[in-house]
Amino acid sequence: QKEVEQDPGPLSVPEGAIVSLNCTYSNSAFQYFMWYRQYSRKGPELLMYTYSSGNKEDGRFTAQVDKSSKYISLFIRDSQPSDSATYLCAMKWGGSEKLVFGKGTKLTVNP
Amino acid sequence: GAVVSQHPSWVICKSGTSVKIECRSLDFQATTMFWYRQFPKQSLMLMATSNEGSKATYEQGVEKDKFLINHASLTLSTLTVTSAHPEDSSFYICSASGREGLGDTQYFGPGTRLTVL
Numbered sequence: 001q002k003e004v005e006q007d008p009g010p011l012s013v014p015e016g017a018i019v020s021l022n023c024t025y026s027n028s029a030f031q032y033f034m035w036y037r038q039y040s041r042k043g044p045e046l047l048m049y050t051y052s053s054g055n056k057e058d059g060r061f062t063a064q065v066d067k068s069s070k071y072i073s074l075f076i077r078d079s080q081p082s083d084s085a086t087y088l089c090a091m092k093w094g095g096s097e098k099l100v101f102g103k104g105t106k107l108t109v110n111p
Numbered sequence: 112g113a114v115v116s117q118h119p120s121w122v123i124c125k126s127g128t129s130v131k132i133e134c135r136s137l138d139f140q141a142t143t144m145f146w147y148r149q150f151p152k153q154s155l156m157l158m159a160t161s162n163e164g165s166k167a168t169y170e171q172g173v174e175k176d177k178f179l180i181n182h183a184s185l186t187l188s189t190l191t192v193t194s195a196h197p198e199d200s201s202f203y204i205c206s207a208s209g210r211e212g213l214g215d216t217q218y219f220g221p222g223t224r225l226t227v228l
Binding site for chain 2: 032034036042043044045049088097099102103
């Protein structure tokens with residue numbers, strides 16, 4: 001079993017839809033959770049960074065962490081074609097510098 | 112804030128030559144920098160971790176003599192691919208951590224596409 005599981009998709013939605021992206025993990029030591037967005041041929045861009053269970057909102061993006069279920073989600077409201085990218089979840093445990101990444105989910109928002 | 116740059120953005124070289132890639136944190140001091148490699152449609156593969164002024168720590172299976180990493184200052188790390196071969200063609204991405212006030216998550220550069228002929 002991999003430490004971090006993420007459905008690679010692809011996921012295709014119409015403009016304006018609510019998008020739900022998810023990752024599960026097996027290591028209960030993970031304490032910090034991140035979502036990155038990566039456009040084709042570009043480096044990942046940090047979208048959300050959380051370190052506790054619950055929700056964190058930033059504009060159209062909401063990150064949700066459920067440590068009891070070892071499950072994290074990223075919700076995108078009112079999705080736009082410019083949201084079309086690959087979304088990577090990442091996590092780390094306290095005291096470690098390394099990130100453990102999911103495989104990434106490729107999202108396409110159709111106008 | 113938290114801007115990381117890489118140079119060059121793309122490079123083509125002949126087999127057997129060496130290529131240097133620079134990674135700079137532009138608006139913060141990076142205590143740690145990381146080098147990743149990414150193949151098409153795959154996730155990031157960590158190659159090595161470097162701290163300013165000390166030797167890099169390489170991941171298992173990464174040849175330290177082939178991928179030379181120097182972290183000369185708190186804002187600059189370099190990756191040199193020595194005696195490059197076509198199988199070294201890939202997308203190389205650096206990241207940096209240590210931005211004051213935001214914990215120690217990683218901020219990524221835009222990546223360098225290396226093609227070895």
